[in-house]
Every structure is written in C-alpha cells, then in structure tokens.
Amino acid sequence: MWSSSVVILTALDVEYEAVRQRLSEPDLYRHTTGTRFEVGTLPGGACRVALALVGKGNHASAVLAERAINEFEPAAVLFVGVAGGLWPNVALGDVVFGTHVYAYHGGTSEDDGLKARPRVWEVPHEVNQVAHHLARSGDWQDHHAERASAARVHFGAIAAGEVVHDSRISYEARWMRQHYNDALAIEMEAAGVAQAGHLNGSPVAVVRGISDRADGNKAASDGANWQARAAANAAAFAATLAAQLTGEGEDITMRDRRRPEQTGFTVHNTATGAGQVGIQAAQVTGSTVHLGASVGEPVRDLVAELSALRELLLRKRSVGDLDEATYEAARAELDIADKALADETPEGQSRFVTALKKLRGLVEETAELAAKVAALITAARGLA
Structure with missing residues (x-):
C-alpha cells in the first residue's frame, strides 16, 4: 500500500x-x-x-x-x-x-x-x-x-x-x-x-x-x-x-537495487565509426543509445522462464533443498505470477513483480533459485 x-x-x-x-x-x-x-x-x-x-x-x-x-x-x-x-x-x-x-x-x-x-x-x-x-x-x-x-x-x-x-x-x-x-x-x-x-x-x-x-x-x-x-x-x-x-523511502526487501539515478550531467559520445562507449548518465548527446539489452537481443520469454523456474523449484524440493511448507508457499506465488503475466496492464505488471519479490524472499537461502528469480524481476522491469 x-x-x-x-x-x-x-x-x-x-x-x-x-x-x-x-x-x-x-x-x-x-x-x-x-x-x-x-x-x-x-x-x-x-x-x-x-x-x-x-x-x-x-x-x-x-x-x-x-x-x-x-x-x-x-x-x-x-x-x-x-x-x-x-x-x-x-x-x-x-x-x-x-x-x-x-x-x-x-x-x-x-x-x-x-x-x-x-x-x-x-x-x-x-x-x-x-x-x-x-x-x-x-x-x-x-x-x-x-x-x-x-x-x-x-x-x-x-x-x-x-x-x-x-x-x-x-x-x-x-x-x-x-x-x-x-x-x-x-x-x-x-x-x-x-x-x-x-x-x-x-x-x-x-x-x-x-x-x-x-x-x-x-x-x-x-x-x-x-x-x-x-x-x-x-x-x-x-x-x-x-x-x-x-527514512530514505527505500524498500529494504529489494536486494536487486540499482544505483541512484544521476542528474545534472550530459555525456557526449566522441567515438566514431563502430566505436562503443559504456555510459551511466541522465542525458546522452551525439549517439544512438540502446539501454537494457544489446542491439538485436530478443525479448525474454517470461512465460517460458516461469515454467523453467517451476521445474527448478520442484527439483529443489525433491532433493531436500526446500521444505514442504516453503515449497507450497513458493508455488502459490508462482501461480499468482502466472495469472498476473496474462494481464497486460500496469496493475498486472506490478502484481507480477510483487509476486516474484515474495518468491525471492522465500527461496533466498537457495542460491540458484534466488538468482533466477532476481533475473526474472530485472527482466520484468526492463519490459515495463
């Protein structure tokens, strides 16, 4: 809220x-x-x-x-x-x-x-x-x-x-x-x-x-x-x-924080030809800039990645890395994420990310699962 x-x-x-x-x-x-x-x-x-x-x-x-x-x-x-x-x-x-x-x-x-x-x-x-x-x-x-x-x-x-x-x-x-x-x-x-x-x-x-x-x-x-x-x-x-x-308006549950936005700077790309320049700035002049993905990189298939995550969750339970209560709670959040993904509205996208954040909190002690969930959150925000 x-x-x-x-x-x-x-x-x-x-x-x-x-x-x-x-x-x-x-x-x-x-x-x-x-x-x-x-x-x-x-x-x-x-x-x-x-x-x-x-x-x-x-x-x-x-x-x-x-x-x-x-x-x-x-x-x-x-x-x-x-x-x-x-x-x-x-x-x-x-x-x-x-x-x-x-x-x-x-x-x-x-x-x-x-x-x-x-x-x-x-x-x-x-x-x-x-x-x-x-x-x-x-x-x-x-x-x-x-x-x-x-x-x-x-x-x-x-x-x-x-x-x-x-x-x-x-x-x-x-x-x-x-x-x-x-x-x-x-x-x-x-x-x-x-x-x-x-x-x-x-x-x-x-x-x-x-x-x-x-x-x-x-x-x-x-x-x-x-x-x-x-x-x-x-x-x-x-x-x-x-x-x-x-005190700083920061949600402490967000472990995938990004660096604070920089303001008041202008970056000029002086590279020529096919030169590439890495940037971190609020404004860019003299360049065509691609943010969040390489040129030609395909849009991530979130449906397929959710399915893969569900399979990984099941494997972790079967080998004892997740107890039954945590597994059931994590599966419930995945169900919520699935339904939210089908809702192509800002509210649906927000519910999708919220469900993934709760899922990450549940599996944070299982490194492989936590990393995949964090990557999904980043991908979802990039497509917003």
Missing part, C-alpha cells in the same frame, strides 16, 4: 497503547475479515505505521501477521511488546532485540527424555545492522519518558512457545536452560510472526521490553508496573527503528 509503511503488531493492550501514543492522528482501518488496524504516522511524517493487536499465542500472531503483510505490503513487520528475561544481566525495563527467534516447542519424545527440534528464524542482515546502529547512538531514548535513560538494548535469541514461564526450577525451566541457554528472553508470539514473514518475503524484527524475570515473581513485577514501563521502552526503540528503516 505504501512504500514507506511499517506494520507493528502487539499481543497485549498495554503494548498496543505504548505504540499508539507515538502515532500522529491514527485512523481506523477495517480489514474485510474484521481485523482492525490503526494507521498513523511517526513524528516527522516520513514513516506510516499500521498497528494491530494480535492477542496471545503464535497461531493468532501468524495469521494476523500474514494478513497485515498482504494488505499493506510493508517495508518490514515489527513485533513489539514485553517478555520474561532469562539472564541476570538483562534488567527489568531493558530492551531485547531478537537476532533470531526459536520456536522451542518443536521436539521428539524418546525413552531418555524430550529432545529439542526447534525452528529458527534469523533477523535480516540489514535490519540487524540498523538496530545495532540505533542502539549505539542512543537516539531512541529521546522519544519517551526519562526512565529510558537507564534502559539498555541487548541483542540475542528470543524463545517463543505456548506457555507462560514463571519459574526457575520447573521441569520446563530446566529443559529451556539445557537446550536454549543462549535465549535472552521468552514469550509466546514471535515465532508465528517470524514464520509469516518468512513465507511472505517480508523482513521481521522482534523488539521486547523485559517486564519480569520468569522466576516466580511475575505477579510482583506486574504489580510494580513493569509491564507498562517495559512496553514503553520497547515501543520507543521500535518506533525509532521503523523511522530508520523507511
């Missing part, structure tokens, strides 16, 4: 309100399924935010995250709120930025106990870089109450499961320490959002404020208002991160 938009999702009302307070003139946006978003801008007006409440649990968060991605086509999805801290050096009120998310309830039960079989999603490199820069600069602390001066930002794993952890000595707590002892925080929704982002080619960042220590004292921490304070810190960091991610 907007090239400079970010979706922010929360699970609790206190988290929602912490983000909403940072939006200017939020307007109600009703999805056809009944989901209600509030859409507003961050200070300065450069970043538009679509905010929604997903409720508790990874299942609901996955469904509503996918709904938001398809509706707003955001530059990124941020999941923002509170979590339990698992390490003593992560203080109440501190912010944890998830470098990766564990869906820790995956496992196999054997005679000698439960063995972990997690799914893991890493934050995209570019988003991680922006978040680290923001934490170093400390600029995010200028956007909320004075208590933020004591809050620090930590980078590490976040564990997302299906139960509330409030003990250090329970079986579940011991199992977590044994299998996921690098996790800084634990909560119940980030895995669903991360999976939705992965399947839809949208970058996801998880930002959590520490509101308790998952040690049996959650009621006391909540009574001391740490939920609201931690939610405010997480919202402040996330809002500043969103502004940074969209």
Whole structure:
C-alpha cells in the first residue's frame, strides 16, 4: 500500500497503547475479515505505521501477521511488546532485540527424555545492522519518558512457545536452560510472526521490553508496573527503528537495487565509426543509445522462464533443498505470477513483480533459485 509503511503488531493492550501514543492522528482501518488496524504516522511524517493487536499465542500472531503483510505490503513487520528475561544481566525495563527467534516447542519424545527440534528464524542482515546502529547512538531514548535513560538494548535469541514461564526450577525451566541457554528472553508470539514473514518475503524484527524475570515473581513485577514501563521502552526503540528503516523511502526487501539515478550531467559520445562507449548518465548527446539489452537481443520469454523456474523449484524440493511448507508457499506465488503475466496492464505488471519479490524472499537461502528469480524481476522491469 505504501512504500514507506511499517506494520507493528502487539499481543497485549498495554503494548498496543505504548505504540499508539507515538502515532500522529491514527485512523481506523477495517480489514474485510474484521481485523482492525490503526494507521498513523511517526513524528516527522516520513514513516506510516499500521498497528494491530494480535492477542496471545503464535497461531493468532501468524495469521494476523500474514494478513497485515498482504494488505499493506510493508517495508518490514515489527513485533513489539514485553517478555520474561532469562539472564541476570538483562534488567527489568531493558530492551531485547531478537537476532533470531526459536520456536522451542518443536521436539521428539524418546525413552531418555524430550529432545529439542526447534525452528529458527534469523533477523535480516540489514535490519540487524540498523538496530545495532540505533542502539549505539542512543537516539531512541529521546522519544519517551526519562526512565529510558537507564534502559539498555541487548541483542540475542528470543524463545517463543505456548506457555507462560514463571519459574526457575520447573521441569520446563530446566529443559529451556539445557537446550536454549543462549535465549535472552521468552514469550509466546514471535515465532508465528517470524514464520509469516518468512513465507511472505517480508523482513521481521522482534523488539521486547523485559517486564519480569520468569522466576516466580511475575505477579510482583506486574504489580510494580513493569509491564507498562517495559512496553514503553520497547515501543520507543521500535518506533525509532521503523523511522530508520523507511527514512530514505527505500524498500529494504529489494536486494536487486540499482544505483541512484544521476542528474545534472550530459555525456557526449566522441567515438566514431563502430566505436562503443559504456555510459551511466541522465542525458546522452551525439549517439544512438540502446539501454537494457544489446542491439538485436530478443525479448525474454517470461512465460517460458516461469515454467523453467517451476521445474527448478520442484527439483529443489525433491532433493531436500526446500521444505514442504516453503515449497507450497513458493508455488502459490508462482501461480499468482502466472495469472498476473496474462494481464497486460500496469496493475498486472506490478502484481507480477510483487509476486516474484515474495518468491525471492522465500527461496533466498537457495542460491540458484534466488538468482533466477532476481533475473526474472530485472527482466520484468526492463519490459515495463
């Protein structure tokens, strides 16, 4: 919907309100399924935010995250709120930025106990870089109450499961320490959002404020208002991160960026005869110029290339390079691309490229597939 938009999702009302307070003139946006978003801008007006409440649990968060991605086509999805801290050096009120998310309830039960079989999603490199820069600069602390001066930002794993952890000595707590002892925080929704982002080619960042220590004292921490304070810190960091991610109006999902257009230059070709000159300029005089293809190069057959891509996708699944869920999601995007290609309107061309961009996000870890999809995107834009 907007090239400079970010979706922010929360699970609790206190988290929602912490983000909403940072939006200017939020307007109600009703999805056809009944989901209600509030859409507003961050200070300065450069970043538009679509905010929604997903409720508790990874299942609901996955469904509503996918709904938001398809509706707003955001530059990124941020999941923002509170979590339990698992390490003593992560203080109440501190912010944890998830470098990766564990869906820790995956496992196999054997005679000698439960063995972990997690799914893991890493934050995209570019988003991680922006978040680290923001934490170093400390600029995010200028956007909320004075208590933020004591809050620090930590980078590490976040564990997302299906139960509330409030003990250090329970079986579940011991199992977590044994299998996921690098996790800084634990909560119940980030895995669903991360999976939705992965399947839809949208970058996801998880930002959590520490509101308790998952040690049996959650009621006391909540009574001391740490939920609201931690939610405010997480919202402040996330809002500043969103502004940074969209600050230059650049969609961070586009890995086939071209160099910025140059203006104010004139190039004169002084070559004679059959001489060839390579150029990069806004204006050219004294030449006949062919852009994007050699003279006589045939127009690429996108229908045939989509068919070849579909065959390659099937081969990668058959040899185990793609799991079944990723394969099915990628095939669905290819179906959308096929239909869009038959629509010879600007809207059809736009849908074609959007489907390919989502497909590229799904297969980015398979180099051969990712390269072919990127080439198709470039070809499609060249024919526009």
